[in-house]
Amino acid sequence: MRRRVVAVTFEGFQNLDLTGPADVFALASLIVGESRGYRLDVAAVRPGPVTAGNGVATLVPLALHQVTGPIDTLVVVGGLAVPAHVADGELVSGISRLAGIADRVSSVCNGALLLAEAGLLDGRRATTHWLTAQELGDRYPAVEVDADRIYIRDGNVWTSAGVTAGIDLALALVAEDHGHEIARHVARGLVVYLHRPGGQSQFSTPMRTAVPRNEPLRELQTFIDGNPTEDLSVPALARRAGMSERHFSRLFTEQTGVSPGRYVERSRADAARRLLERTGHPLDRVARESGLGAAETLYRVFRRHWRTAPGDYRRRFRSKQT
Incomplete structure (x- = not known):
């Protein structure tokens, strides 16, 4: 009926x-x-x-x-x-x-x-x-x-x-x-x-986190987002912030809502996404230039955050001007 x-x-x-x-x-x-x-x-x-x-x-x-x-x-x-x-x-x-x-x-x-x-x-x-x-x-x-x-x-x-x-x-x-x-x-x-x-x-903007109250942490976020291929391990970031590793991890998580490692991974994934949209680079080069290292890591991170494969994402979202 x-x-x-x-x-x-x-x-x-x-x-x-x-x-x-x-x-x-x-x-x-x-x-x-x-x-x-x-x-x-x-x-x-x-x-x-x-x-x-x-x-x-x-x-x-x-x-x-x-x-x-x-x-x-x-x-x-x-x-x-x-x-x-x-x-x-x-x-x-x-x-x-x-x-x-x-x-x-x-x-x-x-x-x-x-x-x-x-x-x-x-x-x-x-x-x-x-x-x-x-x-x-x-x-x-x-x-x-x-x-x-x-x-x-x-x-x-x-x-x-x-x-x-x-x-x-x-x-x-x-x-x-x-x-x-x-x-x-x-x-x-x-x-x-x-x-x-x-x-x-897969259609959303990059991860939004709270803006840290601590100025060194705000500067560190900017550094992370602008330098995905640098050493962004917790020890390296703690040294750059002038803090002990334990205090840095606690303060970063408290003021941004995510752990340093989680923030770095998503920042690098966003860098990879931009490369997929704007360039025709092969996946191994995208992985290197986004700080993810290998194509296997790129694939794993993409699946974790956006439930799709990098190649599929590129086919749907790559700019026609590239």
Whole structure:
């Protein structure tokens, strides 16, 4: 039978969070037939034009309080405006009510913050855009946040990573409803991966750490990031900082939130990533120039931090000008 999807929007939402999943469900309906496909209803606190963050307006026909069951899947979209809407009691309570009558509940991008505010993620594993992951964990400690996953299912609650990950989420829902072969046909039609390689950390910016209060440590961070091929062992760094190894390790970890060894490895991995994006150097040269030494180490570090291989990363992200 036809499955009903209800998408919740608000002023300033991310347009692709809505249209990406909508196109997945629409194409799936063409493939399996309208009687077995999906019906999409879009709702907001009030009906009428709702303008996305990119300026495109969607004519929303339903107010949240007008939506009744049955609902197969509730989709809460995200967007840069989400932080301003977390305090909107009418929106959050509407999401909570609809979740109670939906078979499945899902969010795209930082729409997870709205699910969390409604108490729907308490005690569950969840993901969100990598830029929002720390905020989600800090504001809602009852949520177990995995910042690297493209999407996560915990019971009947599905959460997805940033923006285009809503397409991955919708494909996974189609696969659950109609099987992987149908989902594969939809993915091929939309020219996207059915299962995207790696996690979303491969798209993130370099590791962010707290800025040390201690000026020698701030200078040391700059030195580490600018000199990946130097001796960056704890003894060498402690000497440069003018501290004992024990005191240096304790102070660095305390003021940055990561150990010296962890910081050095990620800094070198970021240097390797930049070389992969901007040069055509062979992997052994990338490993040497980033301070990682050997191609085997480069591969291992890349898999650990970004869940993908260096060669795969280069194929997706290398600048065409290099």
